[in-house]
Amino acid sequence: MRYLLFLFSLLMTATLHAQDDIAYQTPPKLISDLVLAPPTPSISLSKKGDWLLLLQRSSYPSVEELAQPELKIAGLRINPANFAPSRQTFINSLVLRQVNSGKDFTITGLPSPLFASQVSWSPDEKKIALLHTSASRVDLYVIDVATRRAAKVNKTALNSIMVDYDWIDNQRLLYAVTTKTAAQAPKRSLLPKGPATQENLGKASPRPTYQDMIKSPHDEDLFAFYTTVQLIQNTNGAEQKIGQPAIYSRVSISPDKKYMLTQTIKKPFSYLVPASGFASAVSITDITGKLIKKITDLPSSETAPSGYDNVQPTPRGYGWRNDQPASLTWCEPLDSGLIKKPAEYRDAVYQLAAPFSGKAEQLFRTRMRFSYVLWGNDQAALVSEGLRSRQQTQLNRYSPITGDLEKLFSRNTTDAYSNPGQPVTAPNQWDKQTLLLLDKGNKILLNNITGSSPKGDLPFLLSFDLHTKKADTLWRCQEGTYEYVAQVSDPEKLVLITRRETENEVPNYWLKNLRLRIADRALTAFKDPYPAMKGVQKQKIKYQRADGVTLTGDLYTPAGYTPGKDAPLPVFIWAYPAEYSSVADAAQIRGSEHRFTTLSWGSPVFYVTQGYAVLNNAEMPIVATDTARKPNDNFIEQLRLNAEAAIRKLSDMKVGDSNRIAVGGHSYGAFMTANLLAHTKLFKAGIARSGAYNRTLTPFGFQNEDRTYWQAPELYHDMSPFSYANQIKTPLLLIHGDADNNTGTYPIQSERLFNAIKGHGGVVRYISLPYESHGYQGKENILHLLTEQLNWLDKYVKNAR
Known part of the structure; x- marks a missing residue:
């Protein structure tokens, strides 16, 4: 007996010793200094390219910070103390730089220490908005560019778990606020309402192995509590409630600012898929929240068939046409959502224009799965389609006037050399990003920030004729460097802002004028952090x-x-x-x-x-x-x-x-x-x-x-x-x-x-x-x-x- 006790004591000592040895260690100082070196700032450019915002991100948080309370539910990671996503990487410093003069301006009125995220310019670029997340709440600040002063504009704390804020116009902001305090969160009862029960009545539900799903009725209560929000319209600091509290998974404002497209989550909540796949209702309201039209009810993605390119036999991809005041578009499968089913056309895209009382109009059909449409104007839009299972993609020119859909080019998604890049966009009269059309609507710009080639990556900017399908290279990175176009500031004069680096030179931003061919001007001078x-x-x-x-x-x-x-x-x-x-x-x-x-x-x-x-x-x-x-x-x-x-x-x-x-x-x-x-x-x-x-x-x-x-x-x-x-x-x-x-x-x-x-x-x-x-x-x-x-x-x- 004493031998057994002695052996047990030895085993316990060994176990404790092993646990005690697992203390945090640090690598050689050289490695520590390298990993902890402050990163070079990121930048946010105004659309006109006249202002540059330098954003310094925070360094690695301590493990103690990571250990703060976190709710893992419905595929979300939530900080229950402040109604925000947990584990964010924050910006802790902002500096405003005038591009022409190169002068830097300090912004006053921001909290200290600053934990900023979601920085965005107003449509006229005279203001900048951002979220500041403290331990107990999320607030919305607006910076006046002329005075470089920031001020908090919200009264009730924001809820940023599922809905982002947005500029309605230069004076108005849309955001979601909390409806209750953190102290009112549902408490877990020692005696549950009953067992957690799931069943399936003969329907196939092949889903990936998602993490952090809802597992009990108490989880359902917590999800509803933390995601239910009240929408707010803020006009120069004055707040107005929009509609009733709900679980919004999406809120999108129409180009003419008169309507909102909303998607609200409804019960029953799924135990198999994350919140993004929950059953929901799609509706159109006016800007005050009054219901204009219930569009549809979307089922849970539990019922989606397995296999890439298979989709649910329901509408998908609801969104506004950026080139019209208020026209809703969406896609529907023509093959019951099953890619192996023989079909000449796989998807059709429809449109319903304000006041949303008529019959939906079919715009075009695609032979592969519809991916997206980039709207331009009445002359042209670009339509992407493809098949992931076959690694195929195709870009088409769509004529909104005639309804014709014409193939521009197709390629294998793994063929890096044939990638022409992404179409360049620009804001239209409603401040919505649309396809940038040049030469009386005949040409577009394609920007490839990778530019794969047999000589390595050499990014480029192309001019592409939509009718002849001929591409002309306007600019390409010189060999021996890596440089890409970060922004086309003036498409007519071909004024670009590029990001340039070499193996020995830290990335910096440059102003480039292709028409005048004057010397490039450095906009930043970041130093080597290593x-x-x-x-x-x-x-x-x-x-x-x-x-x-x-x-x-x-x-x-x-x-x-x-x-x-x-x-x-x-x-x-x-x-x-x-x-x-x-x-x-x-x-x-x-x-x-x-x-x-x-x-x-x-x-x-x-x-x-x-x-x-x-x-x-x-x-x-x-x-x-x-x-x-x-x-x-x-x-x-x-x-x-x-x-x-x-x-x-x-x-x-x-x-x-x-x-x-x-x-x-x-x-x-x-x-x-x-x-x-x-x-x-x-x-x-x-x-x-x-x-x-x-x-x-x-x-x-x-x-x-x-x-x-x-x-x-x-x-x-x-x-x-x-x-x-x-x-x-x-x-x-x-x-x-x-x-x-x-x-x-x-x-x-x-x-x-x-x-x-x-x-x-x-x-x-x-x-x-x-x-x-x-x-x-x-x-x-x-x-x-x-x-x-x-x-x-x-x-x-x-x-x-």
Whole structure:
């Protein structure tokens, strides 16, 4: 008996000792300084380009801040103390800069400390609005640009959980306010009303594995309490109630400011899908909230068929035509929503104009699934359609006068070289963004901020003739830099604002005049936040896997390192798989070696400062090798080919020591990592963060795989590294946020894989980061994460025996 007590005491001591050892750690100071360096400000440009707002975002919050009360319900993360989304990244400083003079102005009247979000300009750009979120409430502030003074304009605290504020016009704002105080929240009774009950009466409801769903009648009460709002119209500080309190999932003002399109959630609330998929009612009211017309009732998305490109057999995509005063448009499927059903046309788009008492008019039909329409004027609009399952997209010119729909171009969505960019828009007479039409309506501008090419990413601006379908390049980024058009300030004079960077120069904004061809003028002069990275060498390397598919990656080597002269380095490969329908698309060059390296918490590049070669963004394409197969049909084989090619390239360059290589990834990259360790012996260690490892827990599809578990059970088994946990003998570091809200990546995925590997005697360590979601935020957690990763790499890779 004494022996048993002694043994129990030892076990308890060992357990407590293990728990006590798990204290927050920090990485070397060099890494800490890099990750905690203040980021360069982001900017918000006025439409005319005469004002520039510099926005300095807050640094990483403490874990203590993350630990504040949080309600996880209906797919939402809510701060119950202030009726706002939890875990926001706030702006803590704003500076107004006059573009012509370059003079900076401080804004007075803002709270200190400032926790700002949702910054927006008034239509005439004489005012700027923003939300300030304090511990107990959300308030709306308006800045007068002329005086640079801010003032709070609301009386009742805002509710920003589901409805954003909006400018009605230059004097009026629309927003939602709370109807009760936080203290009035429903209390959980020790004796529930009854058991939580769900049933299905023969209807198929194939849904993804969403997180944080409603689970009980008490959850229903909480959801209704926190999302019920009162709409308010604020005119120069005077508030007026609009309609009655309701759960609004959407409020949209008509271009002429006379009507509102509203979507209100109604019971019963779903236990399977998030709030965005709840049953709802779509209505049109006047600007005072008076009901004009009930448009339709939309069912819960529980009933949506599985498979990409399948939709519910109901109307969808309600919205205003931005080129008309008040015309409602929407789409309806012509094939019962089922893509496998033979049909010449898949969707039809309809219109109902004010006063909304007539019959809806069919505008056009699409042969693929309707995506969106970008309205221009009576002459032209652009209509997008496509099929995700086939990675196809098509852009059409629509004539509102004749009703004709003419194809402009189509392409595969994975064909980066053929991407012409996005159409440039401009505000019309109702201050709504519409298609920018030039040359008497014959031409548009297309802006491609990526500009993929065989020479790497070289962004460009095109002029495109809607009739001849001929494109002329107005401007393209020079080789040796990475620069894209951030805004077309004057389309007639071709005055642009661009964002330019190189591998050694931090991104800054420039004023460019293509007509006058005068020298570019710098609008910002942001400094390098990472002086410790000076001398680190970066290059985009190109190599081929055994079957001929061309791959690329961003290779970083330490300052002063010389391949061939210095010994090969330990290597850390970081990647994320992507699916392609053709070998040609997979082989295209993506990215630019001339991008400035920005370091966020998740970057693997930190470890180049610790003597590692880092291959970041190592391409891991999964390609459909023939038309009869889908990319994932030989997923594991292609992962192996990708990894072998990268290792071989690094070895041939005399940069990487092929006997000291680690692989890592986040989310789907973590899934990739575990599979590589289960099916190859190529690596000394792996780091997998926030992944999903058992695909039977995501049975209705995952990533770009739309086959269900019951349609392809062998695929789900073979692609799950959990199925081969007994083969994972390479040391694996598993990391997961204990509050992960991403679809499919429950923390249990890492917990179960850890237990499976441990049960088979593998080398594995599992770090559960408190209060973290799918992306990590807490300063202490991030510093600890970077330490754990470095320790793992040093122990099993750099100092491997």
